[in-house]
Amino acid sequence: MTEHPFAITLDVGSSLANRTGAWRTERPVYVNRMPPCNDACPAGENVQAWLYEAEDGGYERAWRQLVRDNPFPAIMGRVCYHPCQDACNRGQLDEAVGINAVERFVGDEAIRRGWRFDPPPAPTGKRVLVVGAGPCGLSAAYHLAVRGHAVTVRDAGEAAGGMMRYGIPAYRLPRDVLDAEIGRIVDLGVTVEQNRRVDDPVAALAEFDAVFLAVGAQLSKRAYVPAGESARILDALGVLHDVAEGERPLLGRRVVVYGGGNTALDVARSAKRLGATEPLVVYRRTRAQMPAHPEETDEAIEEGVRMRWLSTIAYAGSGRVVVERMRLDDNGFPQPTGEFEELPADAVVLALGQEVDRSIVDSAPDIEVDHGTVRVDAHLMTGRPGVFAGGDMVPSRRTVTDAVGHGKRAAREIDAWLGGGTPTPAARPPLATFERLNTWYYSDAPATLRPRLDLARRASTFDEVVRGLDESTALFEARRCLSCGNCFGCDNCFGVCPDNAVRKLDEGHRAGSYAIDLDYCKGCGICVAECPAGAIEMVPEEES
Amino acid sequence: MPVNRVKFYQTGSYAVGNRLLDPRSRAVQSDPARTNAITTGHRACQGCGEALGARYVLDAAMRATGGKLVTVNATGCLEVFSTPFPESSWRVAWLHSLFGNAPAVATGVAAALRAQGREDIRVIGQGGDGGTVDIGFGCLSGMFERDDDVLFVCYDNQAYMNTGVQRSGATPPAARTATTDAVGPAPGNAFGQGKDAPRIAMAHGIPYVATATVADPRDLEYKVERAMSFRGARYLHVLVPCPLGWGSAARDTVRLARLATQCGLFPVYEAERGDVVAATPIRAAVPVTEYLRPQRRFAHLFRPELRTDVIGRIQAIADANIARYGLLEAGHD
Structure with a gap:
């Protein structure tokens, strides 16, 4: 005081x-929170996290974050239908982030700079057989290998890749890119054996601790098309396979493709590249109901492929087809109208979907095939304990990305099963919706860069003659990410x-x-x- | 746009900083070593715009002057909540005298420093809208007229909040305060000519006059730094929303300041020697209702019936600002 x-x-x-x-x-x-891109990714990529790394030019960090979920960024950057971009919140602000284009850039950087996966952990002593070297099988092999399991992949084809090699035309996926990303999985210590068809997966359990079936859906669905003797009718997978092998199937100038999926469009676009002047796709329903990805439809039309919706092929003859006009009934099903039209056609290619070749499970009565697909439980296991199945063999959306996601999930399930448990899926945080953002703070894209980006984005999914993003545009594109919820x-x-x-x-x-x-x-x-x-x-x- | 806008980097210069930005391109407020001129533990209400504004201004001034700064504070919320005896929140040289004499005291401090040959030490006078546009206005005008070397900052929350939300010369038309209750059929401040302090300051022809809000700290910091590059009398008028007096949610303080600028009711500009030299263009234009509706002081314009007549007059004020300062003319980045 x-x-x-x-x-x-x-x-x-x-x-x-x-x-x-x-x-x-x-x-x-x-x-x-869960960014919408991550939420939409069939392969479960943490898109926001790898874009975050790319934002400061840390492309290797971005790549390492990305390949935790998907070992094929350069392939994805070319063939994925990028549902992430459809879900992107930035689409409500100006335009979705070009995630796919950045993914391609990161994937190409990895190939160019020779980045390799981290070496796998100490071996667990468990052996797993993967049947089929397509996107699903290779993804499973990768995810099993990084968990320390010894993986052997057996594939019936000449070279690994499955539909990525024999179903997707080279103009969408150059083979050197495919080879590079598969080679990296082989470098991880995965044994890949080609020309080794597996007929009895159950018998393989004597040699392996678990078997994963991922042979895809290889059988083209046949529809009865009344045909004259000299009609030339081919199936879509055969055409694409021949094209992939470097052959030039005789299609002629006027090619009619029957079907409305991505395969139908791949055939029509390949036919165009093989010299067909006016490939025509005939599909019995409307464009809105086509299973093909809208982007692929747009690109096909841009290239000069013509579409004839609400039509079926009623008769195929020599040099011509007869198509019948259809109408949709009240339930949305196509119904015949009795109106016919004759069109010139040198060849008709059927692209009506694929089914599982059930011969692989003929020897195992406890493995059921239902509506063209193998029945599996919630853990992707068939009726035979230790035998799992995934990809196009089981009910799925049948895209490369979905197959990769299946492979990752199967690896998690098999890993848990080998350890005697079931995996505990990570809790999914609530979605980072657009309303939760304060979009005031995000800068607008400078006008000077927009045309360049538009060009690069359009080109990135189309033709290897046109380059993807360069470094500065990739960096800019990554920085357009709003980092929703994070x-x-x-x-x-x-x-x-x-x-x-x-x-x-x-x-x-x-x-x-x-x-x-x-x-x-x-x-x-x-x-x-x-x-x-x-x-x-x-x-x-x-x-x- | 006078403040140098940063391109790209996701948030550009709208957010305070960004990990991708060079530290020199970030706001003072992004710096962990900022002065924190008014520090933690002050007794301002939740979401106080004035506490935020004062820190933005003084931290920027401390950086601009290398820490050689004396602050003179008028009576008001800012003085009361920061210095309940014996506590002080100030981490700058700070003194308080009376409600109405802050500009005169600041003049005296500047004169004393000049007499000691310490003109390297700069002086800021500051107060709320009551201490500035009403009670201290004579002293302020004299400070301007003599061109004394002081930056005076008015934190305008548009009423006497500290004493219970009484109307001031800065209270906008139709806003309800404790002293603008209904005399006729409806409450709210009368429509008059208002007292546009920044324009009165400009009329003195002083070197620098600017307006700013707590919604754009980079712009505010730029203006403080710019003001410090002049000698003589300068004036900075900062809009600082008041959750208590405006009847708004505490979390909406920055949002309301932003809406005030985007609807045109609060034009953000700077002037040198009496002439406007730059105005911040509106980036996301909104009608005045977007700004008025979240504030309880304007609730009588929406309930029990929508007073389109009154809202129309307020919109006309906004439109006049937009026309006067060309707020919709220039593009933004």
């Missing part, structure tokens, strides 16, 4: 003594707190390096409202 001036009773103090956190009824909490290190929370109650944990400015000082946070929620990515939420304080 004596030290204080007259009428002063207290020492000078700082407001730090005033713990304003006691005022709070709600607290901000940093969260990670911190990306913008410092906004640190800046907008009226109480300085947000701490910055490091100088490196990595995402997520902030913490709330609950001694002083009053719970106003400005950090939540002003987080661009919606990566903070308010939660009620518990009553004490």
Whole structure:
């Protein structure tokens, strides 16, 4: 008391003594929400996470993050129908992030620079046979190998790749890219044996601890098309296979393709490249009902492929076909109208879908085939314990990406089964919806870059003559990512707190390096409202 | 746009910083070593715009002056919530005298420093809209007229919030305060000519006048730094939403400041020697209702019936601002 001036009773103090956190009824909490791209990816890629690494030019980090889920980024960047971009929140702001184009860039960088997978862990001593070296089988082999299992892949074909080699034309997927990404899996220690058809998977259980069937759906569905003796009728897979082998199947100038899936369009587009002047796709329903990806339909039409919707082939003769016009009934099914038209046709290619070749499971009565696909349980296991199946063999959307996702899932299931358990799937966080973003903060793309990007994006899925993104555009494209539901290190929370109650944990400015000082946070929620990515939420304080 | 906008980097210069940006291109507020001029533990309400604005301004001024800064504060919320005896939240040289004399005290500090040959030490006077546009206005005008070497900053929350939300000369038309209750059929401040302090400051022909909000810290920091590059009288008018007085959610403080600029009711510009030299264009134009509706002080415009007549007059004010400052003319990045 004596030290204080007259009428002063207290020492000078700082407001730090005033713990304003006691005022709070709600607290901000940093969260990670599920970005819509990740949510939509059939291969379960953490798209937001690898874009985050690519944003500062860390392409190798991006690639390593990406291949945790999918060993084929360069292939994906060419053949994936990128449902991630359809789901991208940026599409509601200006235009979806060109994820597929960046993926291709990262994948190509990996090939160019010779990046290799991390060496697998110590062997588990378990041996797994994978039947089929298509996207599903190779994906499973990769994911099993990185878990330390010894994997042998047996494939009936001349070279590994399955439909990626024999079904997808080279103008969509150059073979050197395919070879490079398969070679990296072989380098991991996976044994791949070609020309080794497996007829009895159950017998293989004597040699292996588990068997994964991924031979795909190889048998072209046949439809009865009344045909004259000299009609030239081919099946789509055979045509694509021949093209892949470097042969030039005799299709003639006027090619009619029957079917409405991606395979039909691949055949029509290949025919165009083989010299057909006017390939025609005949499909019995409407464009809206076509199973083919809209992008592929657009590209086919751009290339000069003609479409004839609501039509069936009633008769195929020498140099001509007769098509019947259809109409949709009230249930949306096509019904004949009795109106016929004759069209010139040098060849008719049937692309009516594929079925599983059931001969592979003929020797195993407990493995059931139902409606053209193998029956599996929730863990992708067939009726025979230890024998799993996935990809096009089981009910699926039948894209390369779905097959890769199946392979990853199968590897997880087989790994768990080998260890005597079932896998515990990671909890899926709530979706990072557009409404949760504060889009004010995102910059608009400068006009100068837009045309270049548009060009590159259009080109990236089409023709190898046109390059993908170069480094600067790939970097720009990656930085268009809104990082939905996940911190990306913008410092906004640190800046907008009226109480300085947000701490910055490091100088490196990595995402997520902030913490709330609950001694002083009053719970106003400005950090939540002003987080661009919606990566903070308010939660009620518990009553004490 | 006067403030140098950063391209690309996802958020460009709209967010405070970004891990991808060079530290020199980030806001002062992004720097963990910022002064934190008004530190943790102050007693401002949840979501106080004034506390935020004062920190933005003084942290930027501390960087611009290398820490050689004296701050003179008028009476008001900012003074009361930061210095309940014996605590202080200030981490800058700070002094307080009376409600109405902050500009004069700041003038005196500047004169004293000049007498000591310490003109390297700069002076900021600051206060709320009450202490600036009403009670301290005579002192402020004198400071301008004498061109004293002071930057005066008004944190405008549009009423006397500290004493219970009484109307000030900066209260906008139709806003309800404790002293603008219904005398006729409806509550709310009368439509008048208002007291447009930045334009009155410009009329003095002083070196620098600018407006800013807490919704754009990079722009605010730029203007403080710019102001510090001049000698003589300068004026900075910062819109700082007040959850208590405006009847808005605490989390909406920054959002409301942003909406005020985007609807045109609060034009953001800077002027030198009496002439406007730059205005921040509107980037995402909204009607005034977007700004008015989240505030309870304007609730009577929406309930029990939609007062399109009153809203129309407010929109006309916004439209006049947009025309006067050309807010929709220039593009943005």
